[in-house]
Amino acid sequence: MLTIEGLRKEYGAVVALQGASLTLVPGTIHALLGANGSGKSTLVKMLGGVVRPTKGTIWVDEQRLEVGSPAHAIHKGIAVSYQETSLVPSMSVADNVLLGIEPTGKAGYVAQRSLRERAAEILDQLGLNIPPDVPVGELPTNIQHLLEIGKALVKRPKYMVLDEATAALRREEVKRLFSIVCSLRDEGVAILFVSHRFDEVYAICDRATVLRNGAVVGTRSLSNTSREELIQDMIGRRISLEPVQQKTGTSFKKQAVCLKARSLTNAELRGVDLEVSAGEIVGIGGLQGQGQTALLRALIGATTVRGDLETDGHQGLFRNPSHAAGNGVRFISGDRGREGVFGQRSIYENIVIGRIATFPLWKRASQRGENQAARALVEQLKIVHHSLFQEVRGLSGGNQQKVLFARTLASKPNVVILDDPTKGVDVSTRMEIHRLLRNLAGEGVGLLIASSDDEELAEVCDRVLIMYEGQIVRELTGDLQPSHITKASIEGAQSEKGKGAETRADSL
Numbered sequence: 226m227l228t229i230e231g232l233r234k235e236y237g238a239v240v241a242l243q244g245a246s247l248t249l250v251p252g253t254i255h256a257l258l259g260a261n262g263s264g265k266s267t268l269v270k271m272l273g274g275v276v277r278p279t280k281g282t283i284w285v286d287e288q289r290l291e292v293g294s295p296a297h298a299i300h301k302g303i304a305v306s307y308q309e310t311s312l313v314p315s316m317s318v319a320d321n322v323l324l325g326i327e328p329t330g331k332a333g334y335v336a337q338r339s340l341r342e343r344a345a346e347i348l349d350q351l352g353l354n355i356p357p358d359v360p361v362g363e364l365p366t367n368i369q370h371l372l373e374i375g376k377a378l379v380k381r382p383k384y385m386v387l388d389e390a391t392a393a394l395r396r397e398e399v400k401r402l403f404s405i406v407c408s409l410r411d412e413g414v415a416i417l418f419v420s421h422r423f424d425e426v427y428a429i430c431d432r433a434t435v436l437r438n439g440a441v442v443g444t445r446s447l448s449n450t451s452r453e454e455l456i457q458d459m460i461g462r463r464i465s466l467e468p469v470q471q472k473t474g475t476s477f478k479k480q481a482v483c484l485k486a487r488s489l490t491n492a493e494l495r496g497v498d499l500e501v502s503a504g505e506i507v508g509i510g511g512l513q514g515q516g517q518t519a520l521l522r523a524l525i526g527a528t529t530v531r532g533d534l535e536t537d538g539h540q541g542l543f544r545n546p547s548h549a550a551g552n553g554v555r556f557i558s559g560d561r562g563r564e565g566v567f568g569q570r571s572i573y574e575n576i577v578i579g580r581i582a583t584f585p586l587w588k589r590a591s592q593r594g595e596n597q598a599a600r601a602l603v604e605q606l607k608i609v610h611h612s613l614f615q616e617v618r619g620l621s622g623g624n625q626q627k628v629l630f631a632r633t634l635a636s637k638p639n640v641v642i643l644d645d646p647t648k649g650v651d652v653s654t655r656m657e658i659h660r661l662l663r664n665l666a667g668e669g670v671g672l673l674i675a676s677s678d679d680e681e682l683a684e685v686c687d688r689v690l691i692m693y694e695g696q697i698v699r700e701l702t703g704d705l706q707p708s709h710i711t712k713a714s715i716e717g718a719q720s721e722k723g724k725g726a727e728t729r730a731d732s733l
């Protein structure tokens with residue numbers, strides 16, 4: 226059994242965790258829930274020994290865990306898959322996965338070999354078929370996250386901790402991970418599972434502990450706890466789970482087209498036509514990996530593509546993302562670590578950079594004006610912080626994502642293109658972001674949003690395009706339901722008969 230007792234962590238004046246206690250029982254999956262910045266990752270890092278508690282004790286099988294010692298945590302059977310991963314980008318896949326476990330036994334090389342075999346077996350279970358000598362930094366984010374999980378599994382943990390391990394994964398990868406996790410549970414491993422996705426939590430977890438502002442609100446058995454109760458624990462009040470926006474929906478009156486693409490074609494796209502009007506939110510759905518990300522990248526000039534593009538005041542394809550940004554077309558990625566925030570810069574700098582970069586010198590607002598604008602956005606987005614001038618890397622993951630939004634909003638865009646924008650964002654912030662997207666549309670901005678979450682698409686979009694193998698095969702309008710989008714995605718994969726057809730979602 227693993228017991229956490231009165232764990233506290235202070236970062237200067239910030240209290241990240243204020244005396245948290247919980248117990249992990251062998252053979253169970255225990256969820257750790259809480260809003261962005263509530264202290265989940267801080268607790269996880271103390272379990273892994275990479276952060277030293279200010280106070281408190283962790284007991285593993287009746288013995289005290291040495292604080293701040295990753296080696297001792299591993300020795301006691303604790304393995305952690307970290308939210309922002311612990312991989313070394315310049316090192317190979319094999320070296321990363323085996324990092325931190327030294328081969329034991331007299332015949333070192335034999336042990337080394339069996340370790341490598343074990344690593345290969347685990348990567349195979351995870352569905353990873355990558356050459357072991359490739360530097361990890363060259364791999365896509367979802368693969369890096371799978372490796373992070375693999376790295377934990379290789380240690381044969383008795384206590385396995387997964388901090389938002391699924392946030393970057395594709396649906397089929399999550400399924401595979403869950404079957405591994407469930408068989409570990411059946412073998413008697415205790416698992417701590419951190420996620421913002423309730424469907425995942427209800428699918429595999431037995432119990433849930435909720436943190437709010439660094440304190441434990443309570444631990445509940447999930448079989449007799451509702452989603453609403455958990456959310457109330459998380460944010461301290463009731464919120465309606467009904468979508469908040471008033472969608473323009475079918476009554477959407479076409480305004481001027483602000484983004485028009487014709488015959489976009491490259492290795493991943495097969496002649497995509499697309500139009501987004503001012504004030505409209507267009508979703509891109511479909512099974513994963515059907516060209517959604519490729520399409521977004523092509524539109525902002527991040528990849529080479531053939532075809533035509535027209536935006537408000539600009540004709541032709543963009544040369545690169547800053548060319549697009551300069552013409553009022555902004556991109557927000559769910560992959561904040563890689564192409565989003567500048568971790569070592571302040572919140573302030575991260576927000577104003579987008580604004581300043583596109584302004585001619587003579588138009589740049591005064592420092593003071595920038596300051597106020599940034600402050601207003603930080604308030605509006607409820608970014609949990611202690612100073613506008615603190616480094617962004619000191620923020621929780623979800624709050625870093627909000628900084629990206631603040632930057633985009635500060636730049637007053639005409640078109641915003643979003644790739645899985647609420648990845649790793651808690652429920653109430655997710656609703657906040659959805660409201661924000663509606664407001665942006667209300668101000669006449671055109672939005673194009675790809676999401677792996679059909680619920681999100683149904684909630685926020687006026688129209689959803691379904692992609693299959695690099696083409697748009699369907700368009701859904703009317704009363705959008707998540708199940709309709711999922712169904713259309715699967716049908717898109719089954720046949721291309723529906724190609725080009727417009728389907729009223731309510732007729733599905």
Ligand SMILES: Nc1ncnc2c1ncn2[C@@H]1O[C@H](COP(=O)(O)OP(=O)(O)OP(=O)(O)O)[C@@H](O)[C@H]1O
Binds near residue numbers: 618
């Ligand atoms: N290295 C650090 N320096 C200063 N403050 C920090 C540091 N790490 C975390 N914090 C603060 O501690 C609090 C808890 O952060 P933590 O990362 O544990 O949240 P979280 O619950 O994991 O959130 P998320 O769901 O967004 O990942 C936040 O207010 C954060 O800003």
Ligand SMILES: [Mg+2]
Binds near residue numbers: 266267308388621622
């Ligand atoms: Mg976290």
